[in-house]
Amino acid sequence: MNECFQTLMDYGLRSQGIGEKLLPRSDFTLCQQFVLIGSGMTWNIYFGVVAVFAGFFLATALALGKGSRHLWIRKPSEWFIFVFRGSPLFVQFFFAYFLFLSLKQAHPAFSPFTSAWLGALVVLFFNTSAYSAEIFYGALQSIPKGDIEAADAYGMSGWPRFRRVIWPTMLRLAWPSYTNEAIFMFQSTTLVFFSGFPATQQRGDALYYANYFADKTFNPFIPYPILAMYFILLTLLVIWGYGAVNRYLNRHLPQERRSRLTFRPNVIR
Amino acid sequence: MKKLILSAAVLALTAGLAMAESHTTVRLATEGAYPPYNFINDKGEVDGFERELGDELCKRAELTCTWSTNEWDSIIPNLVSGNYDVIIAGMSITEERSQVISFSEPYTQPDPxxxxxxxxxxxxxxxxxxxxxxxxxxxxxxxxxxxxxxxxxxxxxxxxxxxxxxxxxxxxxxxxxxxxxxxxxxxxxxxxxxxLIGGGVGLGMRQSDTELKAKFDAAIESMKADGSLNALITKWLPGAATF
Amino acid sequence: MCSDPSALHGFSWLACYLTTAKHMGLYWSFGTVLLLLAITAPTALLFGFGGASAARSRFAPLRWFGKAYIALVRGVPDIAFFLFFVIALDQGIEYVRHLFLCPSTDGPVRQGNDFIVCAAAKMPLGNSPQWVHETYGFSLAVITFAIVYGAFAANVLFGAMTAVPRGQLETAEAYGMSHRQTFWRVLVPQMWVYALPGLSNLWMVLIKATPLLFLLGVEDIVYWARELGGSKTPNYTDYPHGDWRMWYFFFLLVFYLSFTRLSELVLNRIMAKLTFGQATAAGEKQRRAAA
Missing domain, CATH: 3.40.190.10 (Periplasmic binding protein-like II)
Structure with missing residues (x-):
């Protein structure tokens, strides 16, 4: 137990470059695998939280843009959504890395973009924005027309109508799918260090370390289940957080209509 | 679903029985991305120092060999779980790797x-x-x-x-x-x-495959003896030390 | 014409470059991707149907199994499954064959780091030609894909089964149908309407998951793009060039965009038929456009 505490001190923040410099090379203990893979989770959480949070705002803008009547707002939004939803994230990572490399030659301002912490984050941010925008756009389309008519009848228009009627209803309708999208986004963060982006000083995410142990111990049956456990915990946490928001969004509805909302056939990715 | 898995297993079993045989072909695995040791040429085939070496070794050991490629990352795990029999991929002999797989005699001098x-x-x-x-x-x-x-x-x-x-x-x-x-x-x-790191490049094999290791060791020995290995080294690895 | 590439320039150089045997590997791998989709989609649907039926079974252990399957696969990043499953599946099959085919072999299957089964239990057999090995690897990939995306399909189908109006099932019961009859004659035919949006999304997910084949050791388009795009020195090729990976991946990006666009057009058509007459903003738009 004491030994494991020492491991925690040495490797708990290894993925951020704090603590022991060398990774364990032999005599791998279960504790080391738990600690290091857990340490890598900080990257997954960082990528996921920042991308999803920032993506929420861009997604709302894009969804409104796609629904806009003006061609020069609608077309760019549609194209943005199409490009990021229509191609695999894995290929986007590769392409973005090579693109950033070329941009860097042209202008030094792009040099941080070839590191995972910024370059991969940008890709994830754009990606989740596009997916969420499509979900929000779908929700905007399925707002019951009665709701909008009621708002019109109250003499609302423009910003107040959006702020008080359209936006809350959109979120309420989109929320189950949006929860799925958030879960997906957290899981997609594992692709970062498996694509073009190199790992510096062996600082990687949870999958990087799980893969490290699987390669060193030649036994995939321990590190990958540990990784799975961490991700299930993370997923439960996301579901719990989004569930709380969902209850808040639906607080005015009668009891039986509330529960039905979560059982809408979820439109996953 | 259980039924499906079971029938897949039965299928796998019967497929094997139909082609029952003896183990005569040796599967060589390389990375195909490490010139001049090994690379994929314009024809899409494995080429390089180790291609020529491997073919010659198999001839001398009287083995039928086939080539396959595998990512460097998972090249040892796939050997250990039996997807191929020999790694011939510019792999330096190290203490750490020797704990897991066994190496043949080195076929290059320790390369700086x-x-x-x-x-x-x-x-x-x-x-x-x-x-x-x-x-x-x-x-x-x-x-x-x-x-x-x-x-x-x-x-x-x-x-x-x-x-x-x-x-x-x-x-x-x-x-x-x-x-x-x-x-x-x-x-x-x-x-x-x-x-100077590592102790020369060798073939990697499963630790249980002692018979195969002996055959390849003998073949490498004979290539060292008649100078054909040195000829290959000078051809493909300019500047590298010979035996 | 392509016998001396160093003498060629411009377009003819490019034409020769793009038709080397190595590039043919790249073009064939597009076929691999399409083949994977063609096999995986129905298999995953089958797994999904099994999972969804199990999850609503009245027999508790089966229900737990179905729900655990859906929850577990959906909760874990698919890439982790891909890295894990292929080795586990391969060893599992060989272990079963080992038990049946060579019971007399001495020694345990795991000796230290080695996983040893007798020669006859090898899958595929050691002396099989290379294409058998490749097909076997590809099949493992298909099964892995089917298991993972089957769980997503199960989730969609489970949702769709729940979405079938209760009244329809009650009507079936009132007609004296048994549980089994209600399931096959009412629930299953009805649920597809509700499942279609989810399933069409799943199809798009599946298309976009195909580059992960690369991680399963199949030589797919990502493998070739990386291999062909890297800079080449004149010693080992007749077509030396700099770092062209960006262009190769740009090409992949365009391929995927056109492919998903095509799928989208087809699926939109089907969706438009389903939205017709619904009291939603989309339905309203359709009505106005028609009026």
């Missing part, structure tokens, strides 16, 4: 590793050093170069590209692979001291 930088670059030993992940060079940078920052890439080619596009200050790799690159590109240069 070298740093390649952009021409005219100063001292880069405390800068960013690129290396292929899972190699002895990557291990060396983390363990023995306290001031340096390791940047890991999945293939050797990518770690070289990192120097060209300025991602890394230098790349550490086997000298034999770097020399042809420097010759072709005047903007690059070998710099700094050579470092």
């Amino acid at each position: 590793s070298a740093f390649m930088t952009k021409a005219g670059a100063g001292d880069v030993m405390s800068g960013t050093i690129a290396a292929q992940s899972g190699t002895i060079q990557a291990a060396y940078v983390t363990a023995d170069m306290p001031g340096a920052t390791l940047l890991e890439f999945a293939t050797a080619d990518e770690s070289v590209a990192a120097v060209k596009n300025g991602e890394a200050d230098a790349v550490l790799a086997d000298k034999a692979t770097l020399v042809p690159i420097v010759e072709a590109d005047s903007e690059l240069a070998i710099s700094g001291d050579e470092v």
Whole structure:
């Protein structure tokens, strides 16, 4: 137990470059695998939280843009959504890395973009924005027309109508799918260090370390289940957080209509 | 669903019975991305020093061999779980790897590793050093170069590209692979001291395959004896030491 | 014409370059991707149907199994499954064959680091030609894909089964149908309407998951793009060039965009038929456009 505490001190923040410099090379203990893979989770959480949070705002803008009547707002939004939803994230990572490399030659301002912490984050941010925008756009389309008519009848228009009627209803309708999208986004963060982006000083995410142990111990049956456990915990946490928001969004509805909302056939990715 | 798995298993079983045989073909695995040791040529076939060497060894050991390629990352796990029988991929013999697989006699002298930088670059030993992940060079940078920052890439080619596009200050790799690159590109240069890591390159086999190891050891011995191995080394690995 | 590439320039050089045997590997791998989709989609649907039926079974252990399957696979990043499953599946099959085919072999299957089964239990057999090995690897990939995306399909189908109006099932019961009859004659035919949006999304997910084949050791388009795009020195090729990976991956990006666009057009057509007459903003728009 004491030994494991020492491991925690040495490797708990290894993925951020704090603590022991060398990774364990032999005599791998279960504790080391738990600690290091857990340490890598900080990257997954960082990528996921920042991308999803920032993506929420861009997604709302894009969804409104796609629904806009003006061609020069609608077309760019549609194209943005199409490009990021229509191609695999894995290929986007590769392409973005090579693109950033070329941009860097042209202008030094792009040099941080070839590191995972910024370059991969940008890709994830754009990606989740596009997916969420499509979900929000779908929700905007399925707002019951009665709701909008009621708002019109109250003499609302423009910003107040959006702020008080359209936006809350959109979120309420989109929320189950949006929860799925958030879960997906957290899981997609594992692709970062498996694509073009190199790992510096062996600082990687949870999958990087799980893969490290699987390669060193030649036994995939321990590190990958540990990784799975961490991700299930993370997923439960996301579901719990989004569930709380969902209850808040639906607080005015009668009891039986509330529960039905979560059982809408979820439109996953 | 259980039924499905079961019937798949039955299918797998009967398929095997239909082709019952003896184990005569030896499967060689290489990376195919480490010139001049091994690479994929324009025809899409495995080529290079180890292609010629492997074919000759199989001939001498009277074995039928087939070639396959595998990612460097998972090349040892796939050997251990039996997807092929021999690794012939420029793999240096190390203590760490010997705990898991067994190596044949080395078929090259210990090849020094070298740093390649952009021409005219100063001292880069405390800068960013690129290396292929899972190699002895990557291990060396983390363990023995306290001031340096390791940047890991999945293939050797990518770690070289990192120097060209300025991602890394230098790349550490086997000298034999770097020399042809420097010759072709005047903007690059070998710099700094050579470092000697690893104990020569050998074939990797499962520790239980003692019979196969003996056959290949004998074949390598005979190639060393009649000088044909030295001829291959001079042909493919210019500047490398011979036996 | 392509016998001396160093003498060629411009377009003819490019034409020769793009038709080397190595590039044919790249073009064939597009076929691999399409083949994977063609096999995986129905298999995953089958797994999904099994999972969804199990999850609503009245027999508790089966229900737990179904729900655990859906929850577990959906909760874990698919890439982790891909890295894990292929080795586990391979060893599992060989272990079963070992038990049946060579019971007399001495020694345990795991000896230290080695996983040893007798020669006859090898899958595929050691002396099989290379294409058998490749097909076997590809089949493992298909099964892995089917298991993972089957769980997503199960989730969609489970949702769709729940979405079938209760009244329809009650009507079936009132007609004296048994549980089994209600399931097959009412629930299953009805649920597809509700499942279609989810399933069409799943199809798009599946298309975009195909580059992960690369991680399963199949030589797919990502493998070739990386291999062909890397800079080449004149010693080992007749077509030396710099770092062209960006262009190769740009090409992949365009391929995927056109492929998903095509799928989208087809699926939109089907969706438009389903939205017709619904009291939603989309339905309203359709009505106005028609009026």
